[in-house]
Amino acid sequence: MDEAAEDDLRHLATAIEVAGRARAHGNHPFGALLAAGGDVLLEAENTVITGRDRTRHAESNLVSLAESELTPEHLAAVTLYTSTEPCAMCAGAIYWCGITRVVYGLAEAGLLELTGSSPANPTLALPCREVFARGQREVVVLGPLLTGAARAVHEGFWR
DSSP states (O other), X not given: OOHHHHHXXXXXXXXXXXXXXXXXXXXXXXXXXXXXXXXXXXXXXXXXXXXXXXXXXXXXXXXXXXXXXXXXXXXHTOEEXXXXXXXXXXXXXXXXXXOOEEEEEEOHHHHHHHHTTOTTOOOOOOOHHHHHHTSSXXXXXXXXXXXXXXXXXXXXXXX
16 A cells, blocks of 8 residues: 555544544534645534534534635645545535545445434435536545444444
8 A cells, every 4th residue: 555545544544533532522423634645734523513503514614724724725735534425515615615635434325324314414415526526626535435433433323
């Protein structure tokens, strides 16, 4: 395995750990981070419950933080790692802030298998690749990866 692939798996494992922290803090189990090469630049947890705002997904929290701390040029050069495939809302935020690469763990379809009809997660069956494909700028997507670990952080949470 080359160094870039090793970085992808290591950063994705960290995003899954961030999801575990979100769950431990009383939120939905989602986590995300931004990295450039081997360096983690920013991390964010889901804060939907504690923040009393249903738009406070890990990726949207991360994008908001990144927009305030990084230049557009820097954003175009980073990778966003997320424990679960970005929803349509988060994919839009990722696209609009100029991030051009996303690596995720659990696919949206896999999340739906876990959540079922839970009102806490009314899943949109719209893969992030489809959202990004509608844009004028390419966003490279890699995933699902590390699905066992990404799934484990959700087990027992939704039902």
